[in-house]
Each structure stands twice: as structure tokens, then as C-alpha cells.
Amino acid sequence: MDIRRDETALVVVDMQNGFCHADGSVDAIGLPAARLQPAVEPCARLVNAARAAGVPVIFTRYVFRKDYADGGVMVDELIPDLKNGRCLMAGTWDIEVVDELGQSDSDYVIDKNRPSSFYATDLETLLHGLGIRDLVVCGVTTNCCVETTVRDASQRDYHVFVAQDAVAEYEDDRHAAALKSMGMLFARLVDVSDVLEVWQ
Numbered sequence: 001m002d003i004r005r006d007e008t009a010l011v012v013v014d015m016q017n018g019f020c021h022a023d024g025s026v027d028a029i030g031l032p033a034a035r036l037q038p039a040v041e042p043c044a045r046l047v048n049a050a051r052a053a054g055v056p057v058i059f060t061r062y063v064f065r066k067d068y069a070d071g072g073v074m075v076d077e078l079i080p081d082l083k084n085g086r087c088l089m090a091g092t093w094d095i096e097v098v099d100e101l102g103q104s105d106s107d108y109v110i111d112k113n114r115p116s117s118f119y120a121t122d123l124e125t126l127l128h129g130l131g132i133r134d135l136v137v138c139g140v141t142t143n144c145c146v147e148t149t150v151r152d153a154s155q156r157d158y159h160v161f162v163a164q165d166a167v168a169e170y171e172d173d174r175h176a177a178a179l180k181s182m183g184m185l186f187a188r189l190v191d192v193s194d195v196l197e198v199w200q
Contacts, residue, residue: 001134001159001188003198009132010050011153012059013117013139013146015043015101018087018094019062020140025087025094035170036140040100042166042192043138047101053199056130058123059103062088062145063095063111070113115148124156134159136195137187138166143178150187160187163195 018024020036027033050057064071068083075083088094095111097103110123117123127135135158139146146167153160162182169175183189 001161003136003161003190003195004134005053005055005199007132008134008136009056009058009127009130010046011117011135011137011139011149012043012047012057012097012101013137013149014060014062014141015040015098015139016061016088016094017096017098020098025085025089026082029081029085029087031170036168039138039140039166039168040098042163044100044102045192046136046138046163046166046195049196049199050136051104051106055136055199056132057107058110058126059097059101059107060110060112060117060121060123060139060145060149061095061097062113063090064088064113065090072114074114115145116152117145117149118152118156127158132158134161136161136163136190138163138192140168142167142169143171143174144169147178147182147186150182154186161190161195162187163192164189165191 018026020033022033024033068075110121112121135153150160164179
């Protein structure tokens, strides 16, 4: 597989204040934004390059209803602090894309309440409408929403490229394991520089 401009979209996973800003709600419940912030600058470079090359930019955001009725097992049992801490609540600053990525009116936004960007969203319909066959994926977190999205994309026969220096995770071992897993069967691992070389 080769990275292309045509029929390609950039999918930026969950680069939002709640996860990536020091004042975000997820940091407040003990999952440090500092661990994810290294992904901000390389994601911004990809976003800027995509826009300049005419490649669609798709932001995903993890968003819960204010009553968390859509949170499921994750907020009810696995990580109840998400609900108790009022994390990632619809209509709040927490869900907005970090300022460094400069979300614009030309970008697309997919809100979700599960790790996969495909589950119960209109992402696939959007990709079909845009004529997209290839995805460059970046964002957070490597082992959760990035990997789940990548696996789902691969199983739908998209050509997936993971910008391995533009993803981040709370723990180094899970970051490394996720990259190894994705690179084995679900995606091609690339660097931001590889993508920029094609898009610029």
C-alpha cells in the first residue's frame, strides 16, 4: 500500500480538551493529559498538510449525553469515574477539539460514545459519500479508540495508515502493543514525515 492524496481522508481520533488539555475532565479523574499531549503537535502538522492538499479532515469526538444514558458498561461499571466526574459531556468545552488543531468549518466532525469511530455513527456513510478508500489515522489513545477504529476500518476493507508518531497512550506497554498489533494485520505503520512527503 502507498499513501495517496486521492480517495484519502485524515481521521483525527478524539483530540479533544477532555483528554488532551491539562484542565480536561479526564485528567481530573487520574488519566494524565500530559501522557497524550505529545500527539498534539504531530496531529496539527497532519491536519495542516491535509487541508493544503485537499484531503478531507475528519475529527472524532468522544461525547456522552448529559444523563450518561448512552455510556453503557464503560461508565456504569468499568470506569464509573467518567460519569461521576461529569467527563466528556455533550455541550461542554471538554468535548471540543484542542485549539492547536484549529478545527475549521471545512472539517467534518463525528461524535461517538464508544471507542470505535464506526460504531453507531455516520462515519462510513460520510466516507462513501466522499469517495474515500484510504484512511490516515492519528490521535488518542493508541490502544483504545485509535486501535478499535483502525480494526473496524480494516474489516471494512479501507486501506489504513497509522501515523505512529502522532498517536499517544497513557502507558508505554499498551502503546507499543497496540502499534505492533495494528501493524501486523490491520494497517501500515508510517511516520508523519512519510505522509507529508506525499501530501506536500
